[in-house]
Amino acid sequence: MTLTRRMMTATLGMALATGLALPAVAQDARADLSKTSVIEQIKEAGVIKIGLSVFVPWSMRDKTGELIGFELDVGRKLAADMGVEVEFIPTAWDGIIPALVSGTFDVIISGMSVTPVRNLTVNFSDPYAYSGVTILANTAMTTGMALEDYNKPEITFAARRGATPATVIGQLFPEATLLLFDEDGAATQEVLNGNAHATMMSEPSPSMEARNNPETVSVPFDQTFLATGEAFAYRKGDPDATNFFNNWIGVNWANGWLKERNDYWFKGTEWADQVDQ
Secondary structure (H helix, E strand, O other): OOHHHHHHHHHHHHHHHHHHHHHHHHHHHHHHHHHHOHHHHHHHHOEEEEEEOOEOOOEEEOOOOOEEOHHHHHHHHHHHHHOOEEEEEEOOHHHHHHHHHOOOOOEEOOOOEOOHHHHOOOEEEEEEEEEEEEEEEEHHHHOOOOHHHHOOOOOEEEEEOOOHHHHHHHHHOOOOEEEEEOOHHHHHHHHHOOOOOEEEEEOOHHHHHHHHOOOOEEOOOOOOEEEEEEEEEEOOOOHHHHHHHHHHHHHHHHOOHHHHHHHHHHOOOOOHHHOOO
């Protein structure tokens, strides 16, 4: 065999060896990626841990203290479809993303709007719900006020700390005074007590409060602000989770289940007698 032929044979052998090695390397990489996926961790543990914050009607306590609401329905069906148990972990809103990142739970399902700032820290699925925020005002304190009148230092807004409405208030009414609370209920109570002129919350909460307290509060403007999509939030670097959550959401939009549950909790009041008003 000539030197040239020996070199060609050696080169061909190296190429064949490399070609055989590449699929094995890719397979190992896929296996390593799968091991780090939260989906595989959930399947192995047999339970999905879901972080949420309590606010009506997304998630709330019924008269017996049990959690009910749209998010609870979503989480329970997601777990059932995965063939695992579900554990809900109520968490203060301003600490819910750090708790996710630290591994306290696997996913946030809590009406979280997708924002670029949040997306720097967590990944989001496709939206599983859509809503907007409206103003709930103390009627006696705001009668005759136009929208632009709310943007004054003497006007006080109350809102839940770290939530989207607080951000919207800051953007739309930068001159107004903003009081922050850990729960929507506390912010609403400030308006009911006359300690704040108004709050902003995701519908249907403002309209429900206006129906329950018609002598005190109202929704003064037929206008929805920042109508955005709410999505599952989960730790970054997990394409398996993105694939699974997006497919699950897509299937349950297509078969009508998400719309039916959303309509039940957001457009109806059949569930209202289950909670303290």
